[in-house]
Amino acid sequence: MIEPSARGATRAVFFDVDFTLIYPGPAFQASGYREFCSRFGIDVDPAAFERAVGGAATLLEPDGGLYDAQLYIDYTRRIIEGMGGRGPQVGAAARAIYTEWAACHHFLLYEDVPDVLRALHASGLKMGLITNSHRCLSSFQTHFALEGLFSVTLSSLDHGYMKPHPSIFQSALRALDVDPHEAVMVGDSFSHDVEGARRLGMRGILVDRSLSSPTVRPVEVPVIRSLRQLPALL
Numbered sequence: 001m002i003e004p005s006a007r008g009a010t011r012a013v014f015f016d017v018d019f020t021l022i023y024p025g026p027a028f029q030a031s032g033y034r035e036f037c038s039r040f041g042i043d044v045d046p047a048a049f050e051r052a053v054g055g056a057a058t059l060l061e062p063d064g065g066l067y068d069a070q071l072y073i074d075y076t077r078r079i080i081e082g083m084g085g086r087g088p089q090v091g092a093a094a095r096a097i098y099t100e101w102a103a104c105h106h107f108l109l110y111e112d113v114p115d116v117l118r119a120l121h122a123s124g125l126k127m128g129l130i131t132n133s134h135r136c137l138s139s140f141q142t143h144f145a146l147e148g149l150f151s152v153t154l155s156s157l158d159h160g161y162m163k164p165h166p167s168i169f170q171s172a173l174r175a176l177d178v179d180p181h182e183a184v185m186v187g188d189s190f191s192h193d194v195e196g197a198r199r200l201g202m203r204g205i206l207v208d209r210s211l212s213s214p215t216v217r218p219v220e221v222p223v224i225r226s227l228r229q230l231p232a233l234l
Helices: 030-039 046-060 069-082 090-101 113-122 137-143 166-176 190-198
Strands: 012-015 022-024 107-109 126-131 152-155 183-187 203-207
Touching: 012 166, 030 046, 030 069, 030 090, 046 069, 069 090, 113 126, 126 137, 126 166, 137 152, 152 166, 166 183, 166 190, 183 190, 190 203
Parallel strands: 012 126, 012 183, 126 152, 183 203
Antiparallel strands: 022 107
């Protein structure tokens, strides 16, 4: 782990997207999974959704490898199976859900996001997006009326490697012409977002809107419940 040098002025802030800036609507909740699966003749139990999501989470443990859509399809399949889904169409249903995850209209912007992002941009900070999602980031900005706020956007689908691989952070830093100690990564995953950035000497800030995560983390890593707490940490 490379520790950040003595803190200077922050010049750039990078944000994760899913569960940091946006969250899934009904399509990706229990009822949505039931609807998706019913199209493929699969019966699932919505009451088992939360448990199934927890059981599938280990598939997404970070290795920083190349982006692989099958990883997320397998994750979705595990959720369906955890809800009791069986049969030859489970794979097709999982792929359909994965495909729809990229559609912005299925998601909502956290209410604190627009004002904070606009204020940070107005202050002169450079901002960027770094995401493991396959969502089109141009469409993301247009759909949520965030055009003009981000100077660089990187998805693992386009870049190749997934967070926490160092190359995706390095590419973002180069694009904004900032050194690691001048940059902050903000995200909801300690292992993907915060730890990956800290390995390069960036600062990391963990977003935990429920303050319920049992993540073991260094004491110097701030945890915020709302993006409104972010400016004071920069």
